[in-house]
Amino acid sequence: xISERLYRTLxxxxxxxxxxxxxxxxxxxxxxxxxxxxGGVRTWFVWMHMIYDLALSAFSEHLGxxxxxxxxxxxxxETLTKIYGxxxxxxxxxxxxxxxxxxxxxxxxxxxKTTTMGMLLGLVQPTSGSFSLFGSTDGLEESLRRVGxxxxxxxxxxxxxxxxxxxxxxxxxxxxxPEDIDGLLEKVGLAESGDRRFSTYSLGMKQRLGLAFxxxxxxxxxxxxxxxxxxxxxxxxxxxxLIRQLADDGRTVLVASHLLNEVExxxxxxxxxxxxxLIAQGSVSDILRSxxxxxxxxxxxxxxxxxxxxxxxxxxxxxxxxxxxxxSTRDELAEISTVLGRAEVYVIETSSGPGSLEKYFLEVxxxxxxx
Amino acid sequence: MQHTLRLTKWEWFKVRRLQxxxxxLVIAVLVSQLGIWVNYLAFNNDDxxxxxxxxxxxxxxxxxxxxxxxxxxxxxxxxxxxxxPGFDQIPEDRRAEFLKEMDAWRAEGVCDGFADRxxxxxxxxxxxxxxQSIAIISSFRPIAIGPILIMILAxxxxxxxxxxxxxxxxxxxxxxxxxxxxxxxxxxxxxxxxALVIIxxxxxxxxxxxxxxxxxxxxxxxxxxxxxxxxLIFLKTVYGLLPFIGxxxxxxxxxxxxxxxxxxxVGYFIVESILATLLRLNDTLADVADxxxxxxxxxxxxxxxxxxxxxxxxVFFAILGYTVILVAATAWVFKQRDITGAVGD
Numbered sequence: 001x002i003s004e005r006l007y008r009t010l011x012x013x014x015x016x017x018x019x020x021x022x023x024x025x026x027x028x029x030x031x032x033x034x035x036x037x038x039g040g041v042r043t044w045f046v047w048m049h050m051i052y053d054l055a056l057s058a059f060s061e062h063l064g065x066x067x068x069x070x071x072x073x074x075x076x077x078e079t080l081t082k083i084y085g086x087x088x089x090x091x092x093x094x095x096x097x098x099x100x101x102x103x104x105x106x107x108x109x110x111x112x113k114t115t116t117m118g119m120l121l122g123l124v125q126p127t128s129g130s131f132s133l134f135g136s137t138d139g140l141e142e143s144l145r146r147v148g149x150x151x152x153x154x155x156x157x158x159x160x161x162x163x164x165x166x167x168x169x170x171x172x173x174x175x176x177x178p179e180d181i182d183g184l185l186e187k188v189g190l191a192e193s194g195d196r197r198f199s200t201y202s203l204g205m206k207q208r209l210g211l212a213f214x215x216x217x218x219x220x221x222x223x224x225x226x227x228x229x230x231x232x233x234x235x236x237x238x239x240x241x242l243i244r245q246l247a248d249d250g251r252t253v254l255v256a257s258h259l260l261n262e263v264e265x266x267x268x269x270x271x272x273x274x275x276x277x278l279i280a281q282g283s284v285s286d287i288l289r290s291x292x293x294x295x296x297x298x299x300x301x302x303x304x305x306x307x308x309x310x311x312x313x314x315x316x317x318x319x320x321x322x323x324x325x326x327x328s329t330r331d332e333l334a335e336i337s338t339v340l341g342r343a344e345v346y347v348i349e350t351s352s353g354p355g356s357l358e359k360y361f362l363e364v365x366x367x368x369x370x371x
Numbered sequence: 372m373q374h375t376l377r378l379t380k381w382e383w384f385k386v387r388r389l390q391x392x393x394x395x396l397v398i399a400v401l402v403s404q405l406g407i408w409v410n411y412l413a414f415n416n417d418d419x420x421x422x423x424x425x426x427x428x429x430x431x432x433x434x435x436x437x438x439x440x441x442x443x444x445x446x447x448x449x450x451x452x453x454x455x456p457g458f459d460q461i462p463e464d465r466r467a468e469f470l471k472e473m474d475a476w477r478a479e480g481v482c483d484g485f486a487d488r489x490x491x492x493x494x495x496x497x498x499x500x501x502x503q504s505i506a507i508i509s510s511f512r513p514i515a516i517g518p519i520l521i522m523i524l525a526x527x528x529x530x531x532x533x534x535x536x537x538x539x540x541x542x543x544x545x546x547x548x549x550x551x552x553x554x555x556x557x558x559x560x561x562x563x564x565x566a567l568v569i570i571x572x573x574x575x576x577x578x579x580x581x582x583x584x585x586x587x588x589x590x591x592x593x594x595x596x597x598x599x600x601x602x603l604i605f606l607k608t609v610y611g612l613l614p615f616i617g618x619x620x621x622x623x624x625x626x627x628x629x630x631x632x633x634x635x636x637v638g639y640f641i642v643e644s645i646l647a648t649l650l651r652l653n654d655t656l657a658d659v660a661d662x663x664x665x666x667x668x669x670x671x672x673x674x675x676x677x678x679x680x681x682x683x684x685x686v687f688f689a690i691l692g693y694t695v696i697l698v699a700a701t702a703w704v705f706k707q708r709d710i711t712g713a714v715g716d
Contacts, residue, residue, distance in 0.1 A: 121543040123710040144545030151543060155536030159388055171381040173544045213540070223543075 072135040074099045074221050074252040075120060080129035082115050082276075089115040091276040092129070097254055097269075102247035104263035104284070105256040106357075107273035108365060113256040116273070117151050117223055133221070145173065149223035154210030158199035162190055162209045165198055166216065175217025184212040189238065203230030211239065222246065225256045240266050264288070264357040274365040287360050294333055296324040297349040304345045308336065378546065378554035379561065382528075386558065391527045395520045396566055402516050403504040403570045407577045410494025410503075417447040432469045442469060446482035449473070492595065497578045499596030502674055504574040505567055505604045509611065509672035514640065515665060517608065518615040522636040525559050525619030530629020539710050552620075552705050556698065559616045564609045571601070604674055611668045614690055617697030618664070624705050640665060662689045 073096035080093040090112040097103045105113045118124035120131060122140045133143035156165040166181045185194040188208040193201070201209065207230055214222050227243065228236040243266050247253050257263050263270055264284060272280040280287075298304040304324050308317040314336075316327040326336060330352040337347045386392060413419040431443030442465075444455040458466065476482070493499045508517040532538040541551060618639065623632030643665050650660035660666055661682075667689045670678055678686060 118539075118709070123539055123542055125707070125709060141545045141547050144543065147543075147545070149543045151539055153536075155540045157385060157535060157537055160385065164388075168381055168385050169540070169544065171384065172378055172541065172546060174377075 072132075073097050074134055075131070075254065076135075077116075077120075077131040078129055080116070080119060080131055081127045082112075082119060082124060083127045088276050090119070090126075090273075093273075093276075093278050095271050095278060095281060097252060099252050100247065100250045101268040102243055102253045102255065102266050104267035104270035105254060105273065106258070106260065106263050106270050106361060107256075108258055110275075111258075111273040111365075112276040113258075113273060114152050114225055115276075117149070117225055117254075117256055120223065121147070121149050121151065123151065145175075146219055147221045147223060148214030148216065148219040150210040150214055150227070151223070151225045153226070153229065154206045154213065156198045156206070156209060156213070159197065161195050161197055162201065162205075162212075163194040165209065166212060169213060170216050173216065175219075180216070181212075184215055187215070187242075188212045189235075204232060204235050207231055207239070208235070211242065220251060222251060222253045223256075224253065226258070227255060228257075228259065228262060236262070260358040260361050270357070272361060272364055280360075280364045284357065287357060292327070292329050292352070294326050294328050294330060294336070294350060294352045295320075296326065296336070296347055297322075298324060298340060299346045299348065303343065304340055307340060307343050307345065311339065375550050375554050375557065378550060379557045382554055382558045383561075386528060386562075389527075389531075392524060392562060395524055396569065399508055399517070399520055399566055400570055400573050403508050404573065404577060406503045406507040407495045407500050407574060407581070410491045411581050414488060414491040414495070417445065432465075432472050434465055434468070440465070444473070446485040449476070449482045450485045450487045495578060495581050496595040497575060498598045498601050500578045501571045501574045501601045502596055502604050504570050505601075505608055506672060506674040508567070508570060509608050510669050515669060517612060518665065518668060519637060519640070521559070521563050521612050521615050522619035522622075523633050524562065525616045526623040526629055526632035526636060528559065529555060529620050529623045530627075530632050533623070533627045534629055542710055548706055549702055552702055555620065556616065559620075560609065560613070563612050563616070564605075567605055567608060571605070600674070604672070608672055610687075611671045611690055614664055614693035614697055615668075617694050617701065621697045621701040621704070624701050624708075627708075627711075662686070664689075664693050667693075 075095075075097035077093050077095050080090055081088070082090040093112070093116060105116065107113050115124055119126050120133065122144065133140070134146060136143055156162075157168070160168065163181055163185065166184065167178060170176055170178065170181065181194075182191070185191050188211045190205060190208050190212065193205060198206070198209065207227060211224075211227065214224065222243075224243070228239050231239060240262060243253050243255060247266075247268070253266075255263065255266060267284055269283045270281065270287065271278055296304065301319060301322075301324050305317050305319060308314050308324070308326055314326060314328055316325075318325050328336060333350060333352070340347060409419070431441055433439075433441035440461060442455055442457060442461055447453075448455055458469070461469070494503055509515060532541070542548060615636075619632065619636045622635035622639075623629060626632055626635065643663050647660040647663050647666055650656040650663075661670065662685065667686045670682075671686045671690060676683065
């Protein structure tokens with residue numbers, strides 16, 4: 001159990017290392033090892049963690065701290081709690097957001113996502129607990145100068161134009177140069193309407209201006225709350241692409257959303273919140289993999305369920321629509337077939353399905369349905 | 372400090388595009404001009420002067436011997452030491468009797484509400500016209516218009532940040548709360564002093580215009596009052612407005628609403644005037660009434676000053692105390708409060 005937790009922590013801390021072809025192999029390796037040797041893997045992980053941190057620190061010093069302060073996560077919260085009267089908005093939230101990744105903060109409305117963001121931005125005073133940005137627990141104002149954030153919805157001055165709003169915020173934050181504004185408006189698709197008053201913008205245009213705003217001065221960390229809210233499908237796709245690109249360029253992006261499909265497409269890792277509690281966290285690919293399943297039709301389905309349920313490396317077996325649904329990858333199908341064959345239960349038909357963040361989300365939050 | 376000054380500059384970049392400050396400025400300028408032009412009209416028209424003094428009032432003396440007769444004088448003639456028409460035709464002893472009556476009226480203070488011509492002339496010639504224009508903004512009755520306008524402005528400038536939800540956008544970018552609040556305060560002080568400068572410039576323009584159109588003895592361009600008085604009333608008014616800026620901001624930060632902030636701060640005027648009246652009913656507490664915020668401000672900015680040096684010092688510290696308390700309370704509330712989204716006010 002401890003190994004599983006450590007493994008997940010590492011996935012969250014270093015998801016980039018667990019991505020790509022090499023990453024897939026590593027994940028598979030760790031998963032296989034954990035099944036048979038929890039204690040050994042744990043020791044292995046601890047050593048690997050320490051070596052990785054030491055190497056990263058040395059590399060960081062070599063670079064003179066430019067662009068990367070240390071190997072610590074960009075955001076780290078420790079039992080962060082916010083209570084409004086009798087309502088616990090955020091309850092003992094401990095999470096870490098690694099550098100250079102798109103990180104999803106997922107949860108239904110009222111789950112505490114915006115309150116969490118508010119606390120990270122110094123807008124909401126935590127009732128208890130602590131947090132750090134860029135590894136620093138003090139000097140929040142200094143840290144926030146490296147952050148671009150939009151909380152809940154883009155709020156700008158309605159009597160100023162889009163361009164004037166950006167100019168104002170650029171001036172007070174001292175981020176970038178006036179000539180950058182044209183490029184930013186172009187980037188978010190507002191080149192034509194930058195000189196219109198903000199009050200005349202549609203919700204989608206406001207969101208676009210919000211994106212231009214968070215990109216002022218090219219911050220290292222972006223906090224976006226429902227960034228595609230009110231956008232048309234094409235705009236949503238553009239924003240998803242932009243966020244993915246920002247993360248791929250090395251920026252850290254924390255996206256709060258209740259749109260599961262959006263998070264699945266944009267983010268490397270997620271934290272799932274419900275009623276102020278963190279109920280799950282991990283890399284998206286890992287979550288999707290955990291929800292992978294194969295569907296079987298056998299010569300004796302009931303017996304097949306009994307046999308497969310007894311295997312410790314299969315987490316779930318159930319009957320659904322006259323088929324045996326096994327939580328497993330397609331790669332493990334041969335092994336499943338062999339096990340069943342030994343008991344003279346033969347597989348007649350198979351199919352497999354990818355994992356779904358939505359299904360996982362609904363399972364862990366206990367929600368009946370959410371967009 | 373440099374950071375705060377830069378913030379103030381950018382606050383002005385934003386605020387100057389709002390209609391509200393310009394509307395308030397126009398009101399302030401119009402009110403300040405009232406003094407100059409009414410004085411000018413009254414100077415040239417006794418009826419206007421009498422209207423200003425409270426109505427058409429005249430005083431008369433009549434007699435039966437040797438033949439029945441009477442003579443009357445208007446307050447306008449009375450305060451300007453002009454004898455009424457026909458005064459030269461009446462018998463000498465009656466003339467003496469009339470002059471004696473006039474002395475008695477003067478001792479009684481009749482016609483005190485009527486301005487003499489010299490007083491009226493001072494109202495529209497430089498530099499006293501500037502002093503009067505600034506002073507009228509402070510003490511224009513029945514309400515002190517200057518403090519009211521500055522509180523509306525303060526509540527609007529702070530309240531709009533809550534209303535639009537932009538406070539969250541600003542503070543999330545690493546602008547410290549105290550720095551932001553201090554920048555707003557500096558901006559409001561600058562705006563109030565700029566408004567007074569504009570009022571002064573318009574007063575100069577009006578006085579010059581009057582000098583050009585006048586054909587009588589209304590005087591030269593700059594021969595009433597002292598320029599030092601202009602500087603003094605300017606500084607005193609800017610200083611005197613500080614607690615009202617504090618009050619407007621405090622009420623708005625406390626309620627996070629522009630509308631409620633304005634209502635509360637303006638409502639304070641009514642409450643204080645009732646309180647001052649009640650306090651003055653008691654001999655012991657009457658002095659306390661003089662140090663209430665608005666009372667202190669009015670006595671501080673009255674021209675010419677009716678305070679002796681110790682009273683001036685007392686009022687100075689009273690205004691300072693109100694300012695410090697209100698600004699400190701605002702900073703504390705602003706620091707403690709969670710910043711939520713737009714309240715739409």
